[in-house]
Amino acid sequence: MNDFAHIGRSVQRKEGRAKVTGAASFTDDLRIEGLLHGATVRSRVPRGRITGIHFEEGFPWAEFVIVTARDIPGKNAVAHLMLDQPCLADGVVNHAEEPIVLLAHPDPLRVQDARERVRVDVEPLPAVLGIEESLRCDPVIWGQDNIFKTILIAKGDPEAAAALGHLRLDATYHTGAQEHVYIEPNAIIGEASAGGVLVRGSMQCPYYVHHALHELFQLPLEKVRVVQVETGGGFGGKEDYPSMLACHAALLSWKAGGRPVKIAYDREEDMACTTKRHPSRTRIRSAFAADGTLLSLDVEFLLDGGAYMTLSPVVLSRGALHASGPYRCPDLRIRARALATNTPPHGAFRGFGAPQSLFAIERHMDEAAQRLGLDPADLRRKNLLCTGDAMATGQIMRDEVDLVALMDRALTEIRYAEKRAAYPVLNATDDPVKRGVGFSVFMHGGGFTGSGETMLNSVAALEGTAEGQVRVLAASTEMGQGANTVFAQVAAEALQAPVDLIVVAPPDTGLVPNSGPTVASRTTQVVGKLVLDAGLAMRKTLLEAGLLQDGDVGTAIRTYVARHGALRTESRYQKPDFVEWDDATYRGDAYATYAWACYAADLRVDLVSYETQVADFVAVQEVGRVLNPTLAAGQIEGGVAQGIGWGLNEEVIWRQGSMANHQMSNYLIATAADLPRIRVFFEERPYAYGPGGAKGLGELPMDGPAPALLNAVQHALQVVPRQVPMTPEVLMDLVEGG
Amino acid sequence: MRGQPSLCDVLTPRSLDEALSLRAACPEARPLAGGTDLMVPFAAGRLPDRLFLNLWGLEELRGITVSEDEVTLGALTLFREVAAHPLLQREFPNLVRSAKVTGALAIQSRGSLGGNIANGSPAADTPPSLLAYGADLELSSLRGARWVPYAGFHTGYKCSLLASDELITRIRLSRSREGGFHYFRKVGTRQAQAIAKVSLAAWGRVAGGRLQELRLALGSVAPMPIRATGTEGILLGQPVTELPFEAAHQALQADISPIDDLRSSARFRRRVAGNLLLEMLRGLGPA
Incomplete structure (x- = not known):
């Protein structure tokens, strides 16, 4: 039953037509008078002391704008959680590709040529190039001990509980870095002078960029303005990096007397220099009773954060909070650390630490099932969280949720029981193609972790226009995921107005309130609720003014604005009453709510080529109310494709702390030929605090595919895969012996 | 883009004769046909060449002609034309399949x-098939062909x-197949638009229960496509x-003599090349 006029309907994308026809203007499409083109000279070594910067003699350097660390008016730092990352390396470099010198010129080709004519002399220092070296503090490259952040989540007495275990299992899992491969590489245009700073570009979080520019130039807040331009995908890759790029473009402009400067990375530079998913190492020690009851978990979760802190502590937090999976476990300990290495800083990527830790626990459950002689589904049946159970942080499961039913629906759709029995028989023949079926059960917390949403203190507003339209004012960005459309649906629902009456204002910090960053599956669930409430408030205002008798909202708004000069309502985040969180002890409600899912995969492994082909994929999830079925299914399919890529193919090859395969011909994402039809199913259980009952869903589909695939590989080949990507090369070693 | 078009010159001859004259006069001019290989390093700023000899418009290098004994393909025959040719589909299926797995449609x-x-x-994807079919090449210069x-x-x-001073002008395949x-298999890093990690093409003939003719060729396992x-x-x-499998x-x-590179390892290439050979031989089966 749908009691809504707009919610739950596949309303067409607001900006869809402009994108399809090519009318949409991305940053690199903007034509700007007097524009200079910027380029970056970077470190070639992972760590060292800068001993000299040389500009080739006889080259007309006078034509160029040149910026080094010395030209920075304020503090030389890109402000994120800390100020440890310089905007331009000064004296030392801490990772390959670290920016050292900026150049700008009116001719984009000249500036590329000039980049090759700057020589930076660096005396190399010993570098830390992985988690193991960082742990050994060999050498110390950050702080006292290479540790950005430590988190401990503890409950009960895991040692004592493990002693009673029938099965004790100790296994270590690894996941690799992953490149976002958004369609549009990073691009920013900066204009900066004593009068103020204006930055326009491709980004997820205008107010993050605003904060960084404010710190860099030490100008009053109102003198810094950041505008998001149409953005061709982000996936987390445009959460923190645009702050760096904005600082660079603005610095060049500052030096050039305020002329606009564009820096648009090409694909190679974007892949080599910008953030990736954090590589991880997860050790799980578990104990199970003979009947499969999970008795204890001891998890050590480690992330490679790269050379500077950036967002690593927050990624670590989400990873740690998902590390015990959707399971009831009375005695557990989760110890998590984010470590410094001399690689470009790893950053946000859809899932934000959760895919890494969920991969480990979901593989571990299948290993345990095999050792216990149980079917993986039966093992989960015994241990899945139920309403009223306590999670790792002591959070009580308030939502009505039936994970066993969710799992069974996925298993029925993929015909799990039948294939589980039939495939081993087929696989016993000499056909080199082996079949397997596997699945994963998982969750994803919606919104910022713990008290994060309270600290963000987000605001969204609606504004009536003189023409009788309604403008949504929010800093949340459209980057292809459908935020504009969902905001319009929600606002229209609240106002009981047609969707076409709603327009979404471009995110411009000079115009929109800070509704927080466009991350963490929070835009629909949290900001959408603010838009809904602002809409309800506007309707109330119009009703009280006696303007809605004939029901035409547009006319009512026009009349109201004509009479009163303006019509604006806003809404500020209020945490659901029950949410309690203690950052010091990591106890309480880690997230106000979770989306839940079971993903199942049926695959073939060809032992001639060691290639894995996914034949069928089922994604069943509960995400509260689905606001726009087409957009929601698109998010799930895209996330699954990205998850399959991470699980099987996408391998970042590191050489001396630098991505060696930074081209799309050597870093291969899945094509349509590599993907099965992805069958998407939603269970709808409205969430009381989301707009129309919606929860966040953007990151969820990244969490489940990799473990489901590798569980199916275990079924097909009777091997124990513990790392992603499970490339044919890795699989060959597993099958044939290393 | 990091290539510098303003630093480059392109010579565009209007006939094959003119092309051969330019080739002889300016051996430093890099022949440029479809450009699908050259444009990648050019855009990345890694192509050292500054002078190009553009062959794209030369009609003499186009077309597929069929005689009773031979098929002759102009050097500018496109992969798309190979893939769409009914006789090639019938008699040279390996060449057609390898053309179809070369890049995407645009390529x-x-x-x-x-x-x-x-x-x-x-x-490269088509050379092993051409080797397996025993192709000949016509090399032309002002000195002759x-x-x-x-x-x-x-x-x-x-x-x-x-x-x-030479250009490849024609490719010739003998018929009577x-x-x-025919066996062709390419193993790439994904199912489409991937560069081969290993590929194997074979053509042979069985007569009187014995393998009387066989040509085996491989890609990505040596410094060049090899027989x-x-x-x-x-095996012959x-x-x-x-068959003596072992x-x-x-x-x-x-x-x-495969190597480790960004796309795969020598170990993987050795093992998969062996697997492909065995798969091909098993396909011969008891005749």
């Missing part, structure tokens, strides 16, 4: 057989018999019911 509509050969990439067996054309990594068998002549020698003349497998390992 197949621009990339040419001659360019693929001249570029000399060990990972000569036909050479493609099997000896590549002499090392990106080295060939092509003289500095009746009763033969596995040692392996062919072990053997009864198909008792000896053939060993011979293949001696024929190839």
